[in-house]
Amino acid sequence: MKTFTQFSFIALLLFSINSFGQTDTTQLIKDWQRAKAYTLEYLETMPESGYALKPTPDMCSFAEQMLHLTDGNYGLAAATLGQKNPIERGASEKSTDKSKANTIKMVMAGYDFIIQGIKKMNPSQYGENIKMFGDREMTRLTALNKCFEHQTHHRGQTTVYIRLAGTKPPQEKLF
Template identity: 30%
Template sequence: MKRIPFLAIVLLAFAFPAHAQDAMKKDAAIKPADPESKVVLDSWNEIGRKLTAMAEDFPEDKYDFKPTPEQRSFAEQLLHAAGSCYYFTNPVMGQKPPAAEDPKRDQYKSKADIVAFVKKSFADGATAIQAKGEKGLTTEVVYFPQQKARVIDIAYGIIEHSGEHYGQLVVYYRLAGLVPPESRPKK
């Protein structure tokens, strides 16, 4: 008989902290979702940061490395990814898209030239996102001749495209016997 009250006390002792924690969780305010413009800008800046880190880190004497002769070099991959940003930035800012798909390697002769271009292209895109603001993300702009698209859709398309090239550049790192900055242990 004495065991039942003891067992009840033990069960209550274990149940109360869980109940108290649940009550505290219910009282805590749930943080609202970030505004869309912040989410887009954060994603844009994050892929820009990763590509810039690679551009700054990869040895200049390996900038013309190609896994196969048919592929773009490391430098050409960076120029392509950075240049594609202007397919977003230009239409969003009321300008014509770039005339050529890829900036030419002979226009960007040094590593410093390419790093500066990568930084500028992502900074220009971030400025365009900020200029449009929350309401401007759903406005439509002429993206290609005879084609309109929403600002947010173009931004996410370029972010995704840049992420694909980031992944390709990771392979270039590995084939060159190097470890990409994002894969290194954090200090």
């Protein structure tokens, strides 16, 4: 019995070591879909009048923060996925239509771009090294994680905007 237990432990350990560091594409897609849904909750929670809200004059408006998030999603994902960016750099933020409806449409399209790109990737590409920002070398998976971090950061910043608009931000969405 002791030998079987030791064998089971060793087998479990080897399985864990073999699995460690591997990326589950399905989970990666689910995480991005969750981020998209969570961001949509933020966008829907903010009243139309709050889209022009700037906490201080030198800060971006709520719409501009969300559109910056979108420009990052497109730019970082295009570089990571090895695809052409379907929009001009900074085009979302430069949009003259920063209405609630148009901002939601543009932000959701940015998430769709990333999700569709990940679906097209072969998991063997995750470990490939690429250059980002000119000279920073990292794996495609690391770059995807940087993109995820960027959108999380800017969505989180907009929590204050929503509170300043007199509204309660959406509940945290970790799962």
